[in-house]
Amino acid sequence: MKHLIPNSRSWLPLACLTVLPLLSQAQTADKKTSIGLNVSALQYKGNYGSDYWDFSRNRYAPGLAINHYLGKGLDANLQAFYGELKGSRSANTFFATNIVNVNLGLKFKLNNGWALKEDAFIQPYLLAAPGWTYTSREGQFNGTRIDQDKSYFDLFAAAGINFRLGETVGLFVQTGQHAPYYANFDGDQTRDDNGWDDRFLQHTVGLTFNLGQAKDEDNDGVPDRKDKCPGTPAGVAVDANGCPLDRDKDGVPDYQDQCPDEAGKAELQGCPDKDNDGVADKDDACPDTPGKKELQGCPDADNDGVIDQNDKCPGTPAGVQVDANGCPLDRDGDGVPDYQDRCPDRPGPASNRGCPEIKAEAKKRLQEATKYINFEFDRAVLLPSSYPTLDAIVQILNEYPDYTLSIAGHTDSKGSDPYNLRLSHDRAAAARVYMLSKGIPDARIEARGYGETKPIADNATDAGRALNRRVDFDLYLTGDPNTAEVKYGPEPTMPDIVIPTTPVKKAPAKKAPARKAPVRKAAPRR
Missing domain, CATH: 2.40.160.20 (Porin)
Structure with a gap:
């Protein structure tokens, strides 16, 4: 201190x-x-x-x-x-x-x-x-x-x-x-x-x-002992009682009255306001209709910042950005306003919430992709024969940036339920990791495993089991429910079972390349 x-x-x-x-x-x-x-x-x-x-x-x-x-x-x-x-x-x-x-x-x-x-x-x-x-x-x-x-x-x-x-x-x-x-x-x-x-x-x-000043403190020419309005600002004209002149008798002295010849309100510096909206008539673009101060006294029923008489889209929801005509913005010009458009920067039909629809060719590739995704026997290791199919799916994801990819892994009924569930999950995850390595953002791909719980064929036959061993690929609009969850329900809880995800030896895969074709055609595998 x-x-x-x-x-x-x-x-x-x-x-x-x-x-x-x-x-x-x-x-x-x-x-x-x-x-x-x-x-x-x-x-x-x-x-x-x-x-x-x-x-x-x-x-x-x-x-x-x-x-x-x-x-x-x-x-x-x-x-x-x-x-x-x-x-x-x-x-x-x-x-x-x-x-x-x-x-x-x-x-x-x-x-x-x-x-x-x-x-x-x-x-x-x-x-x-x-x-x-x-x-x-x-x-x-x-x-x-x-x-x-x-x-x-x-x-x-x-x-x-x-x-x-x-x-x-x-x-x-x-x-x-x-x-x-x-x-x-x-x-x-x-x-x-x-x-x-x-x-x-x-x-x-x-x-x-x-x-202090003797006799006339405010220098208005009226002695203090007679001045009924002491403290009048210098230079202001006063009457015999020392009070500022007020020609229109509205209680606002002329030196403070912006409308000295029209009786008005004190809060509006002595100016009239016919529609009582707080905007003086001289400043009111709509003097006969109550409105908002920030809009020069004109009304704006939907509060979008465009006065009603110029608003071509009355009733716009609160908070929606509008153009000069009061209509909601539509950046991509697809007829779906931005506030309702899930893809405001890419045109799409209203039936798809303003987003581009997936072309039939892309849908077909996704549906057929499951036939060409192959793994090493009883492992979550992709075979190289799967890479072209996954690369094609990466191209589709790049073409449709507003969509998210769902990957769902499935197995047949051979083996224990917990083991199959973990194997299906890890195989779906292996496909996801591959596509992430090609530059797809992490949030745009979800992987799930359902094990043997969702068969599409009879597990009693080899052909049926081959069909059940699959990986599904589906696109859905980002923000919508996951397609796999819609089709199959929530992913079951993953068991604490470790599935090999890297090959023990690389040599066997190189010695018998001709054996990869049967794997792609659903040859016996786990």
Whole structure:
């Protein structure tokens, strides 16, 4: 914490000669405001003891205040200061607390016209000013740090005397006590229940300069004692009572009235509004129909930003982007508006939700692909004969970027159910991994395994089992339900069985290439 208050008892008399004053009080109704600076001596009282009236232990604080004349005997007073309080019991028990204090209250003057004249040389007063105290404390208590920043409600009462040196200048002295509620300047945690353990005296001295205009504060040519509208801006024409002119008698003075010859509303700077939509008639493109301010007072029933009279597509759903005619955008021009178009950048029929339909040739390739996807016996390892078919499917995926590919693996009934389920899943996954390696995004291919649960032929025959050992490929619009799940239901839970996914030896595959053809034609395999 940086302490900015000098610790010198010689500062107080010097400040009396050099510092501009606190505004103590205005002298008359003609000089309503005083302003200035002051210097104060602060004296602490708390758990460390009392420095009250011990001027050898003063802590000095500069201050600022503003005073305003309210009436005979009464002023409003605002004052603020920055200071510091210090105390010490030992080398490891001490505190130094910076204080920022602001108070706003009332000053009760004895020079009120009946006790003393308002322009008396000696002008005693009492001050009651609640306020706010902010403290920033550093120090130790029995060797423990007690640093803390905190604010408090402050009660301040003071008595003082202002010496009237002239119409504008005064010298004043003042003494008062600050009692911030539950304040803890010294960091001692032993507290009373009344909340007033720590407080301080403030002895203040300064000069005052009274400001104000006599007779005609607003310079409108009407004396203040006759002016029924004080504070009129400079240059504004006024009537005999000092009030701004109002030709149309709508309560809005001409200098603020944008329509001074037509009676209007104060919130519209004195202009009329026939349709009561909050837009002045002079700015309203639809003055006879209530509308929106942002649309120059014209209505927009569907809130699409296009006024009703120009809207060729009324009733557009909320939040839908529209063109200048108020119609929903259709970027690809396929007749399906973007907000309903699943493929807004590629044209397609409304029957397919605005997406391109898959050509018959592509559908046929997908249907026949299952015949040419082959794996090593009882393994999830693709045979090279499968690559051309998978490459063709990759081309289809690139041609239809709005679609997702479903891969579903199946087996015959030989072997255990858990083993078949895992084998079917891993074979579908092997086909997926191959196509991902060709640049297809991961999210566009889903692989599932159904084992022997979804046969398409009789598992009692070799021919039937060959048909059941298959991998299905289906395209569906991204975001729609997975085709395999629609056809076969959810994928069964995968068992904890490891299916070999890499060949043990590469040599056998090279020694008998002629044997691959029977595999592609559904020769016996697992």
